[in-house]
Amino acid sequence: YSLALRDAVARVVVPALESLLRALAEKAYRERLTVMVARTHGRPAVPTTLGKELAVHAYRLLASLRRVGDARLPGKVSGAVGTYAGLVEVFGDEALDVSRRLVESLGLVHWLATKQVIPHDDVSRLLHELALASMLLVDLCRDLWLLSTLGLVYPRPRGVGSSTMPQKSNPVELENAEGNLETASNMLSFLASRLLVSRLQRDLSDSTIRRNYGVALAHLLIGAKNLAAYLERMEVDREEIKLDLERHPEILAEAVQIRARLRGVDLLEEIRALGTGGAGYLERLAALLEMRGLRASEIIPRSAEEYLGLAPLIAELVYRLVHGERRGG
Structure with a gap:
């Protein structure tokens, strides 16, 4: 499971989130000088820029992706109940070193002390971080939805709209993204917490639960792709912002x-x-x-x-940070 989860996250989920992050940072940079009303508690507060507000979300996602990238998943070769007894019979004094080298050769972290099953701690940290990333994006979805409600942004019309109200161009990708991301966050949080517990050496309740790794990650992936699609379709109503x-x-x-x-x-x-x-x-x-x-x-x-204070500069600095990460800086 560690290998499958590691590869799914690294090869599928993270690239999708990085693509979304770049699109968000680029949108923030383009709108860094777009002055608008900031709202606290839903009420007008002080001036800000659309770019700075988008940059806040980009910065949060960037930090979360860094933590996901730092995650290292565990592996074990320690026998039926974690005593290394069988390995000692075969390898003698080298049993522990053989176990460590084998696990590390797979790119996993060797856990010295285990039950029959390896503790879920490191996997749970990764799942919690992915749950956090999902909810960060839910927050972005809701902010964009509210800006749409205020008439400040809108989705560029496309072929599919309301069946009875032809004037409408609904933020369908945004709402789809929110639903999938919230589902992902709840599933990932449940998996992260529940799988920390295993009776004595082990019980099989975790086996069926782990099979939902893919379901949870799929919801995250669909949500991220829908959010990216909305950003691509999002237009700014500059006249309404001015008004x-x-x-x-x-x-x-x-x-x-x-x-x-x-x-x-x-x-x-x-x-x-x-x-x-x-x-x-x-x-x-x-x-x-x-x-x-x-x-x-x-x-x-x-x-x-x-x-505006430093609002335009914040958007520019976040843009540079994101593109520095892309280059490995």
């Missing part, structure tokens, strides 16, 4: 209260009293500043682009 920024001038409030504090004026409660945006918000904000002896032109950012 969304115009609808929410309150996203500049943080910048205003920080700049005021730097000049020795605490406006937090007064800005809060102005409400959560709406028509005339910037005018009310400017009047408040002037009333407190501050020049509005110096305090209120001229545009959301002026209050």
Whole structure:
């Protein structure tokens, strides 16, 4: 099982996830300057860029893939109950060394102390990491779905849509990906936890459970491929993003209260009293500043682009990291 799982992950699952990671990082880089409203608790917060938000997900997946790549799976040749008795009869004092060399020749980690079955610890660590990677991608699916709901992104129309509503282009790959990835995460988490337990030397309950390795990995693979397909089809509605920024001038409030504090004026409660945006918000904000002896032109950012911090740079750095990994850097 260690050999089969190792090869399935290394030859099939990881390449699919790496391909998805590259596509995500490239999309993040292309959209690094696409300014948009960041939302916390579903409500407008401060300016960000679409590229930076995608880069967050790419960075998480990159870190997870590094841990998957570091995983080493176990092997054993230690006899019926892990005492090496049979090997000692044949190889004498060299029994342990023979066992170690054989296991390591297969590219596996030699476990010194075992029962009849090898402990599942190292395999469980790998499965837990793959479960984590699956849920990281579920998080990406849900963020993209919500951006689609807000009208900020949409899937490029294709041949298949709603059977009764011809105007719709549904994010079917995204929703398919979410379902498969969540299934994969739950299955992998169950396998990782359950297979740590085996009664005394062993029982056969693990045998039927292990046969689901492939099922769980298949759900992960399908989810990753569907998510990659959605990214390829995803378009950005730049006009709607611009309108969304115009609808929410309150996203500049943080910048205003920080700049005021730097000049020795605490406006937090007064800005809060102005409400959560709406028509005339910037005018009310400017009047408040002037009333407190501050020049509005110096305090209120001229545009959301002026209050992005390092957002574009973060997207660029993550892109470089991902492509450095691809080159082995």
